[in-house]
Amino acid sequence: MEAFVKLDGLVAPLDRANVDTDAIIPKQFLKSIRRTGFGKYLFDEWRYMDQGQPDMDVTHRPRNPDFVLNQDRYAGATILLTQDNFGCGSSREHAPWALLDYGFRCIVAKGFADIFYNNCFKNGILPVVLPTKVVDDLMGQVKKHAGYRLMVDLPAQTITTPGGETIRFEVDAFRKGCLVDGLDDIGLTLRHAADIQAYEERRRAEAPWLFAGQTR
Amino acid sequence: MSATNKTLFDKIWDAHVVRADGDMALLYIDRHLVHEVTSPQAFEGLRIAHRAPRRAEFTFAVPDHNVPTTGRALGIGIADPVSRLQVETLDGNCAEFGITEFRMDDPRQGIVHVIAPEQGIVLPGMTIVCGDSHTATHGAMGALAFGIGTSEVEHVLATQCLMQTKPKNMRVTVGGALSPGVTAKDIVLAIIGQIGTAGGTGYVIEFAGSAIMDLSMEGRMTVCNMAIEAGARAGMIAVDERTIDYVEGRPYSPQGADWDKASAWWRTLHTDAGAEFDAEVHLDAAAIPPQVTWGTSPEMVTGIDGKVPDPARESDPVRRTSIEHALKYMGLVANTPMREITVDRVFIGSCTNGRIEDLRAAAAVAQGRKVAKGVNAMVVPGSGLVKEQAEAEGLHRIFIDAGFEWRDPGCSMCLAMNADQLAPGERCAATSNRNFEGRQGKGGRTHLVSPAMAAAAAVTGRFTDVRELAK
């Protein structure tokens, strides 16, 4: 996983609440057995006018001019600013894969759905929750000023606006550490193999049926 | 919360903590369910890192999302090569890593959340995960069950554990008794209507109260299934004698001395009197009418006597825009009575409502009636065993005589990854759990209802109060 330390990025606004993972990456693309290549189908049903299919060449597909990411001023954005309950619905990790593959490294919202929030950290994306009023302010600024950027500093847990205002955000220490160091969680857990072993032995004595597990 | 007065959730959580690290706990996972869509990249990750599953025997797999629902008895495979590759990849991974799989031609195959309880793979008190948000279903057994992403699927395969922060406790109490014709699905839609799709974010919800405990195990699974639609990490229901009766004698459930020991522990799996919750919600079952969603989020729901809302009356600007978006997508006009909305398609099935009791409820309405002209209606049993049981009871004859299609088991039009899809603009009464834009096909319009209400819509061609069809 790519580490996340600081990011100075162009911001794109997605001014909708309850954006679900079906919208982030529609199901037909979930048939892929790879982790990459989802970026061109990110928000497929909103972004294109035709019906998207896996492995489709997107260069000549008709774009929806009303969809925000199709506006030139947001090309190259790495920070997505959005409303509450972003990433609700299906647990598909294809959603953060698609956002990452498109280029987003940070998502700022009023709130996230739990599974999506967690999936972001596993993929080097930083999800930031900010209060309603702060997001509403930023939303206004981004729409008003072309080329609006934010400076995200994860170790310091701050976001700095172009005007120099510093906004603090919360993130739990464990997740922050993994993201800053780009750590592989599995490797971390395997360091506790002896604890896992001890737990299994204790549990086997307490609840042997869990380990019997054979069909009759 | 005092140490002696624990919630159901606390009891199960505490029994599974391998070690605690500040806010994080390393949680032991008893059973891991796997399907073809969210697992290939996890197995690939294991291969790349040269890791083996820690306990392959605790993992069970089944293909369900991509499988066709017609022609299976004839041995016709998957026509779409991309879908086929995904199912074959699962078969190959399970064979390589020594994981039990119920393959497409196995009579026990079906939707992962239907077959796991059916087989006794998931049991009270367990921690259960699956790379699928509707894993919440298994909380009905008095278990802690939640959906995870693919990275975590790989993590569980490699370590049989997950790093988790402990969610908060919420209790939703549904008191009183349901009126006839009102079902588990209506309860859970009413709850989501009340607390919203983010209302449960950060919580595990325990569903309690007389109306919940009066439900069959199938009904409890329907309620817990949609806990995720309220944003909750998991839903769960206390163990009672009904739970224990349901579990007894299933292929993977314990026997003999193991059974005695297990069931004694299971009988302690309920919230102690005096235990405290971080949040409490109350509903009165008697006040819940049959529910129908009108929008593109499960919280956009009303009773059958309700109307499509008017965005002009919404003061909150974000909500107003959401309603406007939804009405445009759904092709609905503000203030239209729900009963005047006609349907093109009806889908009865999914992990929410594809169990035997659901098919019985739908068949009771379909019996002696005909699917309305111009409506296409299909019934997709949740598993091969549900299908067998329904056929043994003659339910398939009732459906077929009424003009419903009788299909083979799978997720089908719940998410339309296989050939079963809505065409743009088609309107569907569905017993599944998500009415998101494009969920059942690009441009498709989904209204979530109970199985009885779906059957009522099929035979009348519009949303109808099923209580009026009762003989």
Ligand code: SF4
């Ligand atoms: S039936 Fe629908 S919700 Fe359930 S597992 Fe299948 S796709 Fe997911």
